[in-house]
Amino acid sequence: MIGVIADDVTGATDVAAALRRAGLRTLLALGIDIDDTAVSADAIVIGLKTRSLPAAEAVAQSLAALAVLRQRGADRIYVKYCSTFDSTAEGNIGPVTEAVARELGVDLVVTTPAAPLHGRTVYRGHLFVGDTLLAETHMRDHPVTPMRDSSVLRLLAAQSAEPVATLPLEVVQQGAEAVREALRRARAEGDLQVVADAVTDADLAALAEAVGGDALVAGSAGLVGAIALRETASGTAAPVPPPGRTAIIAGSCSRRTLEQIDRFVSSGSPAFRIAAEPGDTAEQLAARAVEWWDRQPDDAAALLYSSSPASERRDDVPDAGELYERTAGLIAAQLSDRGVKRLLIAGGETSGEVIRALGTTVAVVGEEVAPGAPWIHDERRDVHLILKSGNFGDEELFVDVARQGVAA
Missing domain, CATH: 3.40.980.20 (Four-carbon acid sugar kinase, nucleotide binding domain)
Structure with missing residues (x-):
């Protein structure tokens, strides 16, 4: 089962939609209280409100969510953040991912905010919104998380205790085995988080083939959606809203x-x-x-x-x-x-x-x-x-x- 820790409510629905789109029976938990209906799910998404909390508090809530997901049978965890990498200089993307990795005993995590469906791509470690670098968009003046650097590598390294590296597009486009080899080198060099370039759904598919079975992956809804497409769909019908106002x-x-x-x-x-x-x-x-x-x-x-x-x-x-x-x-x-x-x-x-x-x-x-x-x-x-x-x-x-x- 895939378990997702999302840092806000609409981000949680975004990733839940990607999982449902792939045919997985998906439950959205808005907090860590999950009733027994969750046992029949292919994926569970927990939506928190940790994006702009102090890092220590965001880590504590994320670890509590991790414990619930593992209790419910999740054997693969995805740390989901916004495709515009909304965060402050202190976090919370880096600290949360590092804390979850430590808890799971993971020594390397692939991460990418790329979501081509929403026009978010990563090239040379820089995040684009459409054809525009992140720092040149409206996110530059966001009242809570102003994004004034487009380099995901620099942003993530500034809020992380462990080393951060990049996975270039030319490696990703060579396919899953090339990705695995690059990750083996990154692991040997002591890198914990690796920021992957991706500009198309095919790039995300290559990443998903390489890391879809990993215990921990991080990113926007793009990569986990590609991972979900590799799963066996349950075929469960989605609920339909009734007519009315x-x-x-x-x-x-x-x-x-x-x-x-x-x-x-x-x-x-x-x-x-x-x-x-x-x-x-x-x-x-x-x-x-x-x-x-x-x-x-x-x-x-x-x-x-x-x-x-x-x-x-x-x-x-x-x-x-x-x-x-x-x-x-x-x-x-x-x-x-x-x-x-x-x-x-x-x-x-x-x-x-x-x-x-x-x-x-x-x-x-x-x-x-x-x-x-x-x-x-x-x-x-x-x-x-x-x-x-x-x-x-x-x-x-x-x-x-x-x-x-x-x-x-």
């Missing part, structure tokens, strides 16, 4: 989410902007939003959003981000209590708060509505969710998901 709750301020909001609004669909005034509480904001929802036609999907471009963000509402996240969780819980079965959540932090408010601990992964954005089914609450990273999906995603609920 879709509630879309958006908190991400990424460019793509803002485009999806604009497209939904311009389509004439109902939309409610959550805008706090000084002194507002999450309970008050959620009450206004849900009252608005109740006034909409019973067959109309609707959008409730706090997302806004940087130019429109206010400075007079303290801790606005946390306020809006809590509001989103309250809205989702109240709509679920009203019988809403279909929820699309946009944004990693927003998704984390929503699943906390819903009490979702384990969900079965279904089909994708966009690459990296699958439906997941919380069987206990009987609600189907899409937990979407802010940058995922095309401009039509909100409109398309809303229409599918009505058409179904």
Whole structure:
């Protein structure tokens, strides 16, 4: 069984989608509490919220997740991080991978953020987003994890205690045996982590053939997806969301989410902007939003959003981000209590708060509505969710998901 430790909720759904796409029965655990349904899984993904925690805390939570995965029968572990290598100078990608390697007794780990499906490639150890080096993209000014160096080797070495090396593209493209030979040399030289170049799915397939049976591998959803394609699919049918109204709750301020909001609004669909005034509480904001929802036609999907471009963000509402996240969780819980079965959540932090408010601990992964954005089914609450990273999906995603609920 493949066990995955992911450093945030939407990243966990991204990797779960890759595993499900390969035909594996995949369970998504949003925390380390996993019930007995997990024994029938081909793969288990544990989604944590460790990306921006202090390194020591991220390591402790990751090791706790590792223990649960091993108890559940996982014999191969994947440390999953974002395909834009979101991290600080101190971690947490390097420290977590090293700690898991020590716990497993592993002396070499292949790692790569390459995910060609999402336009992420690695060449000469440098990470590209499309045709642009990482440090020249919007990630340069990320408020929590600004990425101002495109060299994965330098970024990883700065946060790691053990040596880091690279696996060049020309070796990867020679095939699995050439990769294995290069890794034997790296192991002899004392390197613990090896950053692999990859620019196509064929490159990931070669890496998967070489390291797919290893006890520990690390990277984005790209490499583990290639490893999953080498597994025997269980053939288990994916859960399908029922017809009905879709509630879309958006908190991400990424460019793509803002485009999806604009497209939904311009389509004439109902939309409610959550805008706090000084002194507002999450309970008050959620009450206004849900009252608005109740006034909409019973067959109309609707959008409730706090997302806004940087130019429109206010400075007079303290801790606005946390306020809006809590509001989103309250809205989702109240709509679920009203019988809403279909929820699309946009944004990693927003998704984390929503699943906390819903009490979702384990969900079965279904089909994708966009690459990296699958439906997941919380069987206990009987609600189907899409937990979407802010940058995922095309401009039509909100409109398309809303229409599918009505058409179904």
